[in-house]
Structures are given as C-alpha cells and as structure tokens.
Amino acid sequence: MIFIEKYKNLINKTAKAFGIPRRDLFIKTTIDLKQFDDVILSSRDFIKDRIELTAKNIWENRKNLIEKYTAEKIRELERKKCRFGTVNWRKAKEILERFHYIGSYRKNSIHLGFYYEVSKGVENLMGIITFSRYDFTIEPYNIFINFKRHEILNLSRLYTFDWAPFNTTSYFLSQGIKYIKKYFPNIRCLTTCVNPNIGHSGTSYKASNWIEVAQFLGSPYLFLNGKPVTIRKLAEKYNTLDLNILKSKSGNRIIISKSKLLPQKIFIYILNKKKRNLFYLNLLDKIYFFDGYHFVPEYGLNNYIKENAITYNQARKRVARVGSKVIAGYLEKNNGKLYSSVIVRVGSFYKNIRKEKKWREEFIDNSNEPPTITDLPTFYKTLILICHDAKRCSKINIKKIIKKDKINTIIVISYWRNNFDDLLNSINRLERHLRPEKIICFDFFHGFHLLKF
8 A cells, every 4th residue: 555655646647637536546556556566566657557557447447327427526415415225236236346446246235325416306326335244254253242144234335426525424324324223123233344455444434433343364356367356256157266276267367466465354333222332341442453464374474385484583573563562473484494483572572482383372471471461451460372272272271270370361362273162162161260350362363352351
C-alpha cells in the first residue's frame, strides 16, 4: 500500500481522464500490480502503463452502464429521500461484476439496495449490500461459542457509487442491520471481512459499533489470463482448491501473487442488544494485533522454506519495527541448523523461545526467567502456555508444575494446526484445575480468540 501511494496523483489524473472513480482505480491497480515482481515494479513507466490499462479495462467493462447508475454528486445525505429495499439478482449481478473490486457475484445471497430520490418521483440506486452464508474456513471461538452457523450472516459485498456523500456507508450499514433484524429474526450475528491489503481499515465498521474479533491470512491474489480471479470462482470452475492442480488444469494460465500480505480482519455485529452489551463487557481493554506479521512459522511467515530462514538478530530487527509488545514466529537458522522459533519483546527486552521440529510445550510464568508481562496492566500472576500439540498439553500435570502458585491469568499461545476441540478441552481442563480469573487464547491457526473472563 505504501508503494502504490506514491502514484496517487497519477491515479487521480488517469481516473479523471477516463471518467471513473478514483477509489475504484486505486483498488483495482493495487490488485493488478500484485502479479508482478519487484524488478518489474521498479519501472515508473511500467506502473504508468498498468494504471492506464486498468483504467481502460474499468471503462470498457462499465461504459454501457455508467449513465444508468450515475447521478449528480450529493453533498449531504437527506434521509427522508432514502429508501432501502431488495435488489433483484440480475441487477445485483450486474453491479457486483462490473463495479465491485472483487468482480464476483455471490449466489444464494440477500441483495439489498440503497435508493435515493434524485428528483421528484425519480430515484437512483446509490449502492448495494450483500449478505451471504458464513463460509470462512476459520471459526473464531468468540463467535462460535455464542452462535451457531445458521444464526450467522456474512456481509460479503458492499458498494456505493461515487456520487453518494461521504457519510453514506455508515447509514447504509445501519439500514442493512435493521432490515436483517426485521425480516430474518433467526439471524443473531453478522460478520464481515476487512482487507487492509487494498487500503481498507474498517473505519466505517468501527464507527457503526462492529467489533474486531479475529485476523487470518487469506489466500494469495490469483490471476487468470492476467485478470484477477477469486479462489471461489476457480473452485467452481475446476472443482478443486489445490493451487497446483488449478495451475495444471488451467494450462498454467494462473498467476499466484508472491507479495507479502497483511492479515485480513473479521468484524462482527451482534443483533441482540443485551447479548451485544454482554459481549462488550467480556472484552479485554486492548487486544494486541500485529499487522504485517504472519505468526506461524510452519505455514505462515515463510511456509518453512529453507531459503527464507533468518537469524535471531534479523528477527529482532523486524520485531523492533512493529511495537513494544510483540510475539512473532519465524524460521531461524543457527550454525547450519533450522529451528521453528518465537521471539517475544516486552519493553526493550527480547527473548527467543526456540522450538525444535518435534512437538513440545514450554511453561513460563512471571516469577521465573523472562519474558515477563509485568507491564501489561491488570494481568497480575500470569502463566503463558506455548503449545504445539493440544493433546499432549492436556496430559500435562499442571498442578505439579506450578505447585501452589495462584494463577490470575492464563495466556495460551497456540500456533500449530491443532484439532480445535482438543484445544478447547485442554483450556477447559486448565480452568477446572487452576480457576484463573481470565483465560486468553491467541490461536494463530483459527484466529484470535478471547475465551473467558
């Protein structure tokens, strides 16, 4: 994102020349450039050509629809002129495939439109919002401990035309929530995904009282015949999610982006006010997320590729640029050997917790050697469990290890592909034996999970 920001003026100028929204060209260009390596992207002339080509493609894709969905720019939203209702699937498909940056229509979904009276008796569609079933592979515990899958809808698409005023999105979201509450009373929770890799920060959701509950690493950007395509679209066409098989079946016409991706964020909105307030009461004062880091060395930060292994000092330099309280996984090289490692920084102090390839556990509390978390407020006596294998963790005699020490807070750091039920059973066992005031689980495979307060 920092890279593409340098070309913001050029993007604005090109968007104006083609008569397309600057926002759309910025996002589409950001995605388009992910199929090229750093050597190619070092050429300003190449970037300029791609911006113009992207603008041309957007124009060609929309030219027959621009007049249909264009209106005079509105400076301030007049709510008495707004109407909220359903959109038929043909119109939804037309807008989502031609205007939304993903360019993909979601079948079997609820499509709602935001209509605005632009003149007496004449209204235009200002935007569209789509709710679909929750189909992410991760299941954050703090969602699924409270709700069943059939009680959840995912806000999968949201698009407003550029003639809409700046405050449209928040109002649009609130109307969408009211509609779901009224016509779908069996739905108790809404989710959505925010992708910072294209410049989305989730500001509108936060302003509308949505809660960030998890982060996950999405699939890499994919391109078919030079055009972006979703993994869902490829799976529908080729009946597989295996990227190697997809490349083979497509005759190697698929390009897989190699650029480093930031974790995507999951937000939720709880429809029942009482349930929502209870959820808020159980939240931490602050949960530390570390944007820009992939926490799991085995399949996240470098996919365990030997050539990507780094030294402890290199890891320290990376961590130093992130923040004062960091837990990060990486593949370490040391004297010709490779280790799965975790580096912890508290204040100005660093600690390397090395994990050999075999599975094992390590207990650390704040009365023993660092790392400590004494400067994290209200945690008191804390036990940190760094866990590779939840089943083995469940067999450990916890009382024997900690003896008579009173534990106020347990933090479980799990970064292996655990069976989720095994992990929960282990944590429940910890609760029964130690009776802590708080249990927090940072589960880097399924997402970040707040388990008990």
